Amino acid sequence: MDVTSKLIDLALVEDIGTGDVTTEYFVPEGKEVTAYVMSKGEGIVAGVAVAMEVFERVDRNLKVEALLTDGAEISYGEYIIKITGSARSILTAERTVLNFLQQLSGEATKTSTFVKLTEGTKAKILDTRKTTPGWRYLEKMAVRAGGGTNHRMGLYDRAMVKDNHLVAEGGLPAIQDAINKLAEEKPHVQIELEADTLEQVESFLKLDGVDYILLDNMTNEQMRQALEMRGDAEKPLMEASGGVTLETVRGIAKTGVDFISVGALTHSAIALDISMEFYEKESSKS
Structure with a gap:
């Protein structure tokens, strides 16, 4: 490259x-x-x-x-x-x-250590954009070598709508309009919404075209409830995030989430x- x-x-x-x-x-x-x-x-x-x-x-x-x-x-x-x-x-x-x-x-x-702790669950370990400037491609390659999975490479290949973005939105109708426009103009870009509460999860599940919901700093019980809200639907996929450590990752994986993102794979190895x-x-x- x-x-x-x-x-x-x-x-x-x-x-x-x-x-x-x-x-x-x-x-x-x-x-x-x-x-x-x-x-x-x-x-x-x-x-x-x-x-x-x-x-x-x-x-x-x-x-x-x-x-x-x-x-x-x-x-x-x-x-x-x-x-x-x-x-x-x-x-x-x-x-x-x-x-x-x-x-x-x-x-x-470090990635391999996290991956081994999630064996027997369906959760995949993800990296983040918390990489050394200029090293992102190489560090994400290292994550793959350790058995992990890459999250988005940059701001261009997945829309990740966080709380700061949502403040500027005008509620669910505005979010749905933005999702529809992005899907029409850039159909290959996936869409992820960050939820801080179960109420937000419930609201986001009513939207069409959402590929992922990020469960930010939720307890294991809250994550299990979020997955129950999704039911048998294949999407949106659920990603756990926030302060994940070697001590907590297995408990998170056992909730049934699809992905667990860990910034420490690259910023603290x-x-x-x-x-x-x-x-x-x-x-x-x-």
Whole structure:
């Protein structure tokens, strides 16, 4: 994706600047090595293709081989990528590669933890737009690698009408008119309404063309009641949101909601510990 390509360019310019003075003065020109990107923790890997592109952007002559793919479970000491070629080039790319891999793998790992806690229920774990500016495409890719599901990418691919938007509306008739107009002019855009109370849920269920109702900061009992209001209808789908934690997510999932959105997948993930090992000659590791 073009955004990712630009992000890699920016990261390399930010790190290399006018040149890598350490390798230029302290690493012999022409020195060839084999290096491995390895995990120093347990989790889910994400960002392998991005890391490989960083190496190739720094030096097209490097031989870069993926040993694991996004979504793979990794444990301490496992090798993710093998690189052979110029020591200078590998060292220059190292930190940028690790920055991408550590952050994205941390987000995939956190997502996987939430997903595992909802096993046996129908609830799917969603990300949000609470992403690092410029990193959204990559971070949502990491969420998928961890078994999660992507919410909207931006303001353009789903209408999400929250309480601040509703203040400006003129009641249910005005909301229905807006839904009808959007459906006519942009039929591929889905529509989601945020409900803070069960009274709002009841009102929104009377509208046509609503794809999702977001149950904002409701108790588990309130969410169960909202689902009872919907009855056997397939739509609108119900999404739980607001302060979801590892301690509360399973209870929320057991209410029967269709989705649970978790901002912490991207804004609070801890980077996975990943490093690089160098060998002067070809190693037997693979």
